[in-house]
Amino acid sequence: MRFGIIGTNTITEKLIDAGKQHSRFELKGVYSRTKERAEEFASLHDIPYTFTTIEALADSEHIDAVYIASPNAFHAEQASALMRKGKHVLCEKPMASNQREIATMIDVAKNEGVVLMEGIKSTMMPGFFTVQEHLHKLGHIRRYVGNFCKYSSRYDAYKEGEVLNAFKPSLSNGSLMDLGIYGIYPMVVLFGAPNSIKANGVFLKSGVDGEGSVLAEYDDMEAVIMHSKIIDSHSPTEIQGENGTMIIPNISEPKEIKIVYRGGTEEDLHLKDNHPAMFYEVEEFIKLVEENKGQSKINSFSHTLMTARIMEEARQQIGLEYAADRKSRE
The missing domain is CATH 3.30.360.10 (Dihydrodipicolinate Reductase; domain 2)
Incomplete structure (x- = not known):
């Protein structure tokens, strides 16, 4: 499966290390806001294609799926743009800023017939x-x-x-x-x-x-x-x-x-575990795509929404509001 990645940070490095241990993981592209950073990261990890716009990444014929590890506020918009072009999306936790954004992402995934999964490794x-x-x-x-x-x-x-x-x-x-x-x-x-x-x-x-x-x-x-x-x-x-x-x-x-x-x-109850921690979410995601299943049974839409609901209520109780929350109400 040909992956593109959004983000050039530590968590992305860990995802790449985990993916390299999976026989079906093939890293093909990286997105960054600047050409210099994209090319630097691509050179470091032997990635053949670089992108500086989400549109170009979404349109690429070389990419089947995208791992999103941008700041939380960007997840919903980026994931939706990619899924509307047929890309499967593994989105780093938290899936998005709030329940409304997540619900929109789920609707897009279902309408486009692609896999969407929250990347919580544990x-x-x-x-x-x-x-x-x-x-x-x-x-x-x-x-x-x-x-x-x-x-x-x-x-x-x-x-x-x-x-x-x-x-x-x-x-x-x-x-x-x-x-x-x-x-x-x-x-x-x-x-x-x-x-x-x-x-x-x-x-x-x-x-x-x-x-x-x-x-x-x-x-x-x-x-x-x-x-x-x-x-x-x-x-x-x-x-x-x-x-x-x-x-x-x-x-x-x-x-x-x-x-x-x-x-x-x-x-x-300790079990031997020879893979990096993020290997298993990559494995689950690839399996879902290959078996044409829209969502994971564990990292499911219902579990993701339920978790987001709890966190959103907790934020409301402590008085923490994001710009994305106000935008969702408009």
């Missing part, structure tokens, strides 16, 4: 399927604690007065959108939509949330999501049941999972 990894397989051992589940707090590599620059993309509200960024999703998406896949949520956030002067939390209420359990781009946390994600607790050290890349049963005995 729920495609073998470790997550291990979580699902062994969840019943915990007995009646009472609490899910989704924790992902990681000091951003761009935060030092922010503190020196340089506001990079990661902290710009105009690009629909911030802690909840960029990192909180890692706790929310697995929660939705495992337990469905909560009855209600309560959100808190700590704002930065640029206008985005630097960190925050979401408390989600279910019928007979609760979920606590903690996220941050301005501190590190070394606490794991936990799924707490009446018979035991499942411990997941890194929810963004679930591995080395274990269950500690009531009484103290432990069961190691």
Whole structure:
């Protein structure tokens, strides 16, 4: 499958490294706003075609599918333009700025008969399927604690007065959108939509949330999501049941999972995993295209929309509004 990519950043580098391990992945094109950066990146990764407009990328006969890793605010417009020209789209999380944008993207995908999938790696990894397989051992589940707090590599620059993309509200960024999703998406896949949520956030002067939390209420359990781009946390994600607790050290890349049963005995669920973390979303996406399936069962439209609904409500509660939100209401 001939891929084009939008974005010349770290996450794109990781996608390329993962794709190289898949026999059906063929990197053919890269888009950047400047010809110089596109050519520089193409030279670095031996990419034959470069593009400086989305229209040219969409029209290219050399591209079957596109991985989008541009700032969040651009996802919906870029994906829709590509899909309307028959390109399949793997879109880096979060899929878009809000529910309305995502719903539009889904409509376009269905109308054009192409594959659209949110590129959240964690729920495609073998470790997550291990979580699902062994969840019943915990007995009646009472609490899910989704924790992902990681000091951003761009935060030092922010503190020196340089506001990079990661902290710009105009690009629909911030802690909840960029990192909180890692706790929310697995929660939705495992337990469905909560009855209600309560959100808190700590704002930065640029206008985005630097960190925050979401408390989600279910019928007979609760979920606590903690996220941050301005501190590190070394606490794991936990799924707490009446018979035991499942411990997941890194929810963004679930591995080395274990269950500690009531009484103290432990069961190691760690599986050998020789592929890069993003390999499995690439594998799922290619399989969907080859089998002519419009969406993934795990990273599905319903899970993506449900996650976006939770994050949008959380943002409304803490008072974080993006330009894309106002545009969607017009």
